[in-house]
Amino acid sequence: MFSLLPRLTILQRAGVNLASIDGFLINRLHFPDVQWPMLRGVGIQPEYVIEMDETDAFQPQVLWITSNLHYSGHRRRWLCDWLREKFLVSPPPGKPSRRLYLSRADASRRRVANEDEVMDFLAPLGFEKVVIGRRQVFEQSALFAAAEIVVGSHGADFANILFCAPGTRIIDIIPAGRYAPWYWELSACMDLDYYYAITEWVAPPYTPGFGQGDTIMRLDRLSSILRRAGVS
Incomplete structure (x- = not known):
């Protein structure tokens, strides 16, 4: 991309x-x-x-x-506008309203171990679980263009926030020790409202495969960051 x-x-x-x-x-x-x-x-x-x-x-x-x-070192707005021109064929009419939770259920690593619990918490707030998987880029762009809030575990799916409308709230759940500024940079470039929260690994640090294992998304931290983002 x-x-x-x-x-x-x-x-x-x-x-x-x-x-x-x-x-x-x-x-x-x-x-x-x-x-x-x-x-x-x-x-x-x-x-x-x-x-x-x-x-x-x-x-x-x-x-x-x-x-x-x-x-x-940084994102360029002209580059992002060019990608939107190529892949965002028909932006949805009206104000974006979908609340997306990006699931890694189809991945072999860095999944959210307590995802059922997370969805039990998010569903009453109007969130829907989406698995990007092998969806084609035109379907992905339309999905993110219709979103008012995007929540998910840090990963490549967040590249699609490129297609979000200005002001869309982005909540990036990042495993401890793995912070990277990519999606903050992209959010700043595209005038999105970016937040992040640090979550925990299932396996303790420095075990074999650390950095690629599954994580636990603590609901108290998720609730706190949602409040800061004005999500109710």
Whole structure:
């Protein structure tokens, strides 16, 4: 979403005619059912894609290489607007009203161990449990554009807050010792109202696999951060 696709607009801004490019070199697609629609969405057709790995070698006559935007230290609004233009086809009418809880139930790691308890707490407040899984990007963008509040355990699903309307409240539940500013940066870039709370690991620190295990979302902490966000 942020490291590969926006390189196309960098080329366009540099005056490169994309129609003159004979092929696009990319890493192997590990989730093709999700990634192919994204590539088509920015105008790259499968016949122009060359998947590569560490054993491949090429000798092109002309090779265009851009900088890596993902690790540049901050998000750029022009980049985010370009992604919204490509993937947010029809923003929902009216004021966003859905309250989303992002579940990692389909993941093999960093799940919320007490998720049933969490949903028992959130459901009376109007939250619905959603599993992003292999949903295509156009479905994901429409879902987040309709949200007034997004709550979930810190993970890649939060990249979709890019499609939220300004002022949407984002509550990022982050495991102890794993804080990263990515979604705070993205929220600041897109004028979202960002909050975070620290949660706990099921396994104690420094055990094998620490950092990828399941977590416990304490309801008192969740309740406190919801109050701070004005959620009732």
